[in-house]
Structure formats: structure tokens, C-alpha cells
Amino acid sequence: MRVIDCRSAHLTIQDYEPGNKYVALSYVWGQSGTTGPTAGAVPRARGTTKRTMLKLPADIPLTIRDAIEVTRALRCQYLWVDKYCIDQNNPEEQREQFSRMGDIYAGSHVAIFALGDDSNAGLPGVSSTPRLGQEEARSGAFRFISTMPDPHASVQQTKWNTRGWTYQEGLFSTRRLFFTDHQVYFECNAMN
Numbered sequence: 001m002r003v004i005d006c007r008s009a010h011l012t013i014q015d016y017e018p019g020n021k022y023v024a025l026s027y028v029w030g031q032s033g034t035t036g037p038t039a040g041a042v043p044r045a046r047g048t049t050k051r052t053m054l055k056l057p058a059d060i061p062l063t064i065r066d067a068i069e070v071t072r073a074l075r076c077q078y079l080w081v082d083k084y085c086i087d088q089n090n091p092e093e094q095r096e097q098f099s100r101m102g103d104i105y106a107g108s109h110v111a112i113f114a115l116g117d118d119s120n121a122g123l124p125g126v127s128s129t130p131r132l133g134q135e136e137a138r139s140g141a142f143r144f145i146s147t148m149p150d151p152h153a154s155v156q157q158t159k160w161n162t163r164g165w166t167y168q169e170g171l172f173s174t175r176r177l178f179f180t181d182h183q184v185y186f187e188c189n190a191m192n
Helices: 062-073 091-098 101-106 151-156 164-172
Strands: 002-005 012-015 022-026 038-043 050-055 078-080 110-114 136-139 142-145 175-179 184-188
Touching: 012 050, 022 062, 022 101, 022 164, 062 078, 062 110, 091 101, 101 164, 110 164, 151 175, 151 184
Parallel strands: 022 078, 022 110, 110 175
Antiparallel strands: 002 012, 002 078, 038 050, 136 142, 175 184
16 A cells, blocks of 8 residues: 655655554545656655655645645645555556555544545635635624534535445545535544
8 A cells, every 4th residue: 555645845655654644535536637646756855866756746636735734734644545546557456455445444544535526626624615604694782603504414415425436435434524515524433
């Protein structure tokens, strides 16, 4: 299994070391058209010698850029994203990794669920994708603020919720962080 090192300056992709905490991303790919990882010369930590490593391309979709920011904000170093952590040109690796999806999501520290229609929708409230405001009204000295929509209903109404592939990702994840249009919603196997 490979993961993206979100703390590296070049967003390198490296082999996962057992025991390292990582965040997994669940999202709808859509028609993004972005390229896969690229091999590039990356400076070593010390010295000026460069080595060739896989790194994210410059044109990564907004949802993945936002997931990198959330991973950093959660003080985690690694992010697993299927598009970049599974070689999309290697059918044998795809089969092997697809058979381990339950383990990948169950083993994550937390899974981020991006509920947008495609990989360029972003995570509401993280960067350029706005979160919808909470309705309010005033009457004299009183201020009335509506409650947020039920997060379960918000999740059920998304394109993400119509996919069998994403269903298994939600099922196996032990800690889930949903980014709805109105709020961020956390749930685990014990609580919401």
C-alpha cells in the first residue's frame, strides 16, 4: 500500500509503514481528467542530491487538495487516495488493492467523505467551496436561528450515497468525517 506524504514539500507518494496513522479519502471521481502520479526529481532531506520519487501532479482536483489540508489540520502526515495510491495502469495491482479496500478503510485513523458530485467539488468550508449558511430571522429583540439539516438526510441525498463502491468505504471505516454543504459531521461505530 502507498500513501501521500502530506508534510513533504513535493507531496511524494511512498510505501506505507505499518503503525503510521493515515487518513483515507472517499469521494466520487467524476470526469476530472487529471493525470496520475508523476516520477520526478525530489531533493533529499539533507544535501543537494536529488532522487526520483512518485509525486502528485500539479493539477490535482480540488477535493484532493482540500483533503490534504484536512489531513494536515488533523495532525496526520499521510493520506490514502485511490487515484494516486493505486497504480491505475496496472490491472494486477488494482485487483490486489481492490480486494483489500475493507482493510484500507478500516485501518485508517479517520476517513474523509467528500459528498460532492465529482473530484473538483472540494470540501465545503475548507478552501474555495463555501459552506451554506444557517438561516436566521429577527423579530424585534429576538433572533431566530434554524437548526442545520439532519446530517444523515444530507448524506442520503448525495451522488456519493448512490455508489456501491462508496457504500463499502463507509461501511468499513471506523471513524467517518462527512463534509456536507452545511456542516462537518463526525460519526464512529459508537457515536454520532
